[in-house]
Structures are given as structure tokens and as C-alpha cells.
Amino acid sequence: MAMAKPSRTRRITIADVARAADASVSTVSRVLNGIGTVDPALAERVRLAIEELGYRPSAAAQGLARGRSGTIGVLVPDLANPHFSDLVKVFSAAVRDLGARVLVMDSDEDPAVERELAEDLIRYADGLLLCAPRMPRADLAALVARGLPLLVANRQEPGLALHSVCIDVHGGLLAVCGHLAQLGHRKVAYLAGPEGSWANRERLRALSGARSFGLEVTVLACGSLTDDGYAAGPAVLDTDATAVVAYNDFVALGLLSRLTELGVRVPGDLSLTGFDEIDLARYSSPPLTTVAVPRYDLGRAAGEALARLMAGEDDLESRTLPVELRVRESTGTA
């Protein structure tokens, strides 16, 4: 004989609390939100009832009544990438201080999915943070037109009144180039990152700027993962470059591993740079020359910016955060 399911106990509502505390629903609400004045004794009774019943206001009902959900949608291309999980972590801590929660979605680097998820997030969220969106400009514009507070991290789109916070990728890679040039390198290979990525475009822009100080750049399609860097080993050796600029630290470490296997010494035979400074960069052998990006500040800045957007300030200028070159032992004279 099948045991009846324990019939999901009815939700405890504010009315239950009111009844238990012998107060009105409005009063309970007041106590809950600390709005208006309530007689201390009554308030205490209410608090007690809340405690005893284990009452928690329904987020849906609050959201509906208040007209805002207290939720911010965050869209990332790949949550498994520490760059983004770090950002989400910091951002979510930042907005929690504002009383907001974060709904994360992962587009798996697919621009089409990205648009769709963003539309879905809108239904839930009071504001949106788009991290390094790969979607076409038109989609981005459509999203902006929806009118809800929208912030973009690490992408700029000239002419599209986009509020954004960005890392100074261009400046960072320029610094890398300067460093390499100073060491006497003339020919460098660049292991390129994801196609649609703004960060990749910025790096390319810096690279072409670096021609002005005599750098000759070969661009090799690669990717953003350790495996991609490892795989790129032979291709790199096919060039006559004396230095390799990897898209990021993962790629650099993957390549470093392959080079070590192949008996190529770093920086003796080949100099190598990364980007983003992951923890392990200081711990590889040799330690990696890379660019430190202010992850924490980025998340923080995004949180603040979105807070202000949601408060109705619309005169926000976009911010670009400075980066810092970290010279270590993976780079040497040509």
C-alpha cells in the first residue's frame, strides 16, 4: 500500500504571522520592512511569531508587490573560466551589500544563446550585467532598448550608449610589447583568443600599434584554454619569432609545458608572456611574465555602477581599469 506523499505543507504566509501575533497584516509588513512606526511591544510580538512559525516572506510576492525582484541577472560566456567565476563572485558580493541577489547564466560562448538568455534574464531581474558579451552589436542594441539597467563588462561598442566597465587590455598588451621590444625582440608570435571577444580585438589593436616600435607580429589562431596553448606548440616553432605573446595565462602555461617537452628553453630559446595573472603564473617554472588585471576592482566597480544605474543615475561614464605588467623569468633578451 503506497504511503501518501506528505502533502507539501502549506506555505506560511504573512497572514499566519498576523494571526499569531494578533496584529494586522499591514503591521507585520511594517515590522518586517522597518517602515512606519509600530509600538515596541507589538513589534516584539510580531517578531516572536515570525520566529516561532519560521516565517520567510515569499520573494515572488514581494517582487510582484514592490515591482522589483531584488535580483540582478549576470550573463557570462563561460563560468568555468576563472576570469568569469571570479568576476561573478566579487560582483555578487558587491551587490549583496545592496540587498540584491545574482542570477547567473552561462552562454557557453554561443552568441545566439546569449541573446536568448539575456531576454530570459530580463523577466527575473531588475538589472543586467553582461560579461564580455560576444553577441552582435544589433542584439546588444536591442537589449539596451529594453530600458532596464544594463551594464557591460569588458566590451565597448562605440556609438551605442553602453554603460561599461572594462579592463585596459589595450594598455596592458602595449606594455607587454614594450617590454619585449626593450629586450631586443623584433619578431613575436601572438596566440589569439576567442573570435568574437572584445578582449582579443583589443589585444590585436595593441599589437598593430606595436609596429610603431618595430615589432613584427605573426598571429596564430589558438583559443583561451591550456589545451589550446599546448596544441599550439609546433605552430609557434614554425615561425621565426623569438617571443610569444599568449592570449592569456592558461594558453601560456599550456604552451610552456609543450615547449618544455620539446626541449625548447624558456626564456633561453623563446620568451613567453601571458595575460590576466592567474595564481599559478608565479608558480610555473619559469614564473610567467604576465599582466595583472584588477579582478576584484572590476567586480566591485561593476557592482557600484549597476547600483547607480538602478538608482536611476543615467549619466554614468564608462570606466576603464588600469592593469599592471608583471615581469618575471619567462621573458629574456632575444
Added chain:
Amino acid sequence: MAMAKPSRTRRITIADVARAADASVSTVSRVLNGIGTVDPALAERVRLAIEELGYRPSAAAQGLARGRSGTIGVLVPDLANPHFSDLVKVFSAAVRDLGARVLVMDSDEDPAVERELAEDLIRYADGLLLCAPRMPRADLAALVARGLPLLVANRQEPGLALHSVCIDVHGGLLAVCGHLAQLGHRKVAYLAGPEGSWANRERLRALSGARSFGLEVTVLACGSLTDDGYAAGPAVLDTDATAVVAYNDFVALGLLSRLTELGVRVPGDLSLTGFDEIDLARYSSPPLTTVAVPRYDLGRAAGEALARLMAGEDDLESRTLPVELRVRESTGTA
């Protein structure tokens, strides 16, 4: 003269759509949810109106009316740890197929915060996934008592009817010990992970089990980060161990780096093992002997289990997923 703020345009509601399509609200709802039968012509008119107005149903209103939010709460100790961000990623993809979204919170490894966030998540979510919760048993019990679908990943609590999916940490570390014993090691040092962590307790249990095949274990407090491993270098050398079992790959790689700096050869002077198999493990020099855990399967399994819990099935047995020892070059004969 200050430009008036564009007065946040009123939300487009289902009523607007009904009006535009010259249909009733109920009909629009039917079309939206594909429930009941609607005349094809009318349905088409509705769809058109939705399209034209750019209407999106409010998640809050739907949630309130339906009695469920379509959101699942996920609580992790540290989203910056790839172990968890990977899990969240896979899990969230898994439950999206169910039409659910994921609300992530990060407790920063603080058991007290953990409890609080979990309580908050309940207000938003239809179900909860607690990842490697560090909270005391009593708090966990209180959460279970709340009655909503609750799943725990990587923690077991005997006697607490907890639905869980776990990695076979014990088995994995036992395999590591066996491997080391076979190589002739007798004295090993264990770099311990976070205090409250079940995974750490399981490792310790395996270690004490390993005494049966003659292993003598020194436990050193450490942590779960690369830096912790790096810092533990001298302490490790103070022991007379011939092999080091690190809490995870990060710790192992940190230690490896320090050992390299100190001129200690791995595995010549000291064997070293990790756990969790991060990407970089194969790319260190030497490549790291570690334990591969089925991250993907874990997320998948969690998604399925929670789906079934939410469907009312309460007879779920807990699952433990098998792991695999990956022998590489960081371990050698004693």
C-alpha cells in the same frame, strides 16, 4: 535645464497583449503556456501582439500564481574555486533542460553565512543544492526540516535523511595511498584541506585506513589554495616523509613550485600527489599524479536528482561517483 528622466516606461502586461490582440487575458495565457485549445487564427493574433509589444511575462507574477518560481538555489563555499564553478556550470545546464534557472550564492567558506544564505535562498527557490556545506549538522537538519527539495553535493551526514551525490573521495585517496605504498613509500605527509570539509574528513579516513598497508602519515594543516601549498614547503621538508599527499592539485602545484625553488627534486627526492585533476596537472613539470573526479557527471547527477526530488520522488538513494587514479611523473620509488 535638466532633461527629465525618461520615466521608466510602464511594464507591458498580459492585459496589454490581450487588448492588442482583441482577446481575453485567459486566452493569452493559454497561448503562452500551450494549455487548452485556442483557435489557430486567434493564437496567431496573440503571438503577433506579443512579438510587436515585446512582451515578456513577469517571472514574479508567474511565480506567485503558479506557486513555484522555476528557480533553484545553489550554495557554494567558494565560486572562485574551479571545482565549484564547474559544478555550478554543469548543474545549471542540466536544470535548464528542466526549465529551471539557478540562483547562486557564495558563502566564502563561512559556516554561519552559509546557514543564513541558505535561508534566504529558500525564499526564492523551489529547490536547493548545497555544495560541500561546511555548516554544522544541526543547521543542516533545520534546513531539511523546512521541507523543500534539498540536495547535498559532497557531504554525507549519517542519520540525517539527506539526499546526496558525492565523489568517492575515500576510494580515491585510498588508491593514491596504495600507489605510494607500492612504490615503496612508508612515510607520507598529508597537506590537509579546509577544516569543516567533508572531503577533507574523507581523505583523513582513507589515510588512517592506509595504515593497514603500512603507511605512516604525518598530517600538516594547510588549506586548499596554491599559496597554501607554496607556504607548506618548509614544513614538509621538516618531516621525514618520502611522499607528500596534497589536499588537491592547487596545493600540490604550489608545493611543487616551492620545492623546485628549494632544489628538491620531484619525484627524485620526494614524490607528490594531488587530487581533483585540474587541467594544469598534466602540464606541470613533472606532470602531477592525481585523482580524476567526474565533475561533469557530478553536476549532471545533481541535476537529475534534484529534478526527481522536485517531482515528488522522495525515495532517492544517495549516489557516490567513482574516481580514477591518474599516475604521472610526480611519483616515483621511495
Added chain:
DNA sequence: ACGGACTGAGAAAGCGCTGTCTCATCGCCG
């Protein structure tokens, strides 16, 4: 002792949906 300014607290109208109930309408069989 009486009117005006406050203060504390309840009643009730939404918020934007869903889902049930009800009501037309229509085709069809007897």
C-alpha cells in the same frame, strides 16, 4: 474643555499572472 496636529494600526486595493468556472456556440445523433 475643545479643536488641531500627531501617532499607531487596520482595511483594502492593487501587483501580473494562472487556472477554474461558466457560458456561448456549434455539430451531430436520434
Added chain:
DNA sequence: CGGCGATGAGACAGCGCTTTCTCAGTCCGT
């Protein structure tokens, strides 16, 4: 040709809160 089951579609009552409005007391000045 009347009655009956289908079928399509609207009305309406919630869902659990917030918030305005209203009202009964209080406290004071005159």
C-alpha cells in the same frame, strides 16, 4: 428538429505581499 456533448473563450478569484488611505486615539495649546 430538439437535446447533448464538444469546443473555444471570457470572467473572476486567488497567489502573498506592499502601500495608500482611513480612522481611532493621544497629546497639546488655548
